[in-house]
Amino acid sequence: MLQIKNLTVKVLDKIILEDFNLEIKDGEIHALMGQNGAGKSTIAKVILRDKNYEVVSGSILLNGQDLLSMTTTEVARCGVFLVGQNPIEIAGVSNAEMLRTTLTDQGENNLNILEFNKKLTSLCEKLEIPTSFIHRDINYNMSGGEKKKNELLHMWMLTPSFLILDEIDSGLDVDALKLVGNSIQEYIETYHPIVLLITHQKALLDRIKPDHVHILNHKKIIQSGDASLAEKVFKEGFSGASIIDRVSLDA
């Protein structure tokens, strides 16, 4: 279970989140929506302990463990996995090298290389990416859509228990969006992770059905509901649905 309590976050002396609260129970899917610049990616980055984001006050607990006292690597060891809006390129480290090292770090002491390669090959086929990606540097010189699929390759190999998907749909063509959405849905049905899904797209929420939807505005969650809240936003827009008062946003 994830518990974020009274979180206030600052970037370069500007408060981005203030008194932000969110609780996600095991196996639940929560969608976070909000206008551009509302602070959605900020929450993802704070959970992953990005040093650019200063936590002024509050707490983030995952299964009772204090994530704010951890480094990014330690948070990842707790099973947290972020597919970011712009996945970073890591030149000089291949997918296979990173995955082998991380799996060993996760306690897979007797990693069978044949099995490892077989699994990666079949995942590449499933995700419709060339098997040559196995030995390519992480996300390096990959197209936007390829990067997202490459991140899913990591997800399936590392089997995280807490997935943060930040606009995984952005930059995907129609077929890729279907494939990626279905792959994530299959992962959720197989491993039942906690999911924090940040999206602006109806197409993704049609595939990955959230248990709860939250609207972020003015530094905190201003409204929560079930999937029908997302439907309302898609139909009427944030301001049309009177969820966000533009005047207060601009104030």
Ligand SMILES: Nc1ncnc2c1ncn2[C@@H]1O[C@H](COP(=O)(O)OP(=O)(O)OP(=O)(O)O)[C@@H](O)[C@H]1O
């Ligand atoms: N590292 C940073 N340095 C300076 N400002 C930042 C940084 N990260 C975020 N911000 C600012 O914080 C605010 C929230 O940004 P964030 O990326 O969280 O928005 P978002 O809700 O994810 O928007 P979008 O829907 O466009 O992705 C923005 O005004 C942004 O400019």
Ligand SMILES: [Mg+2]
């Ligand atoms: Mg963002």
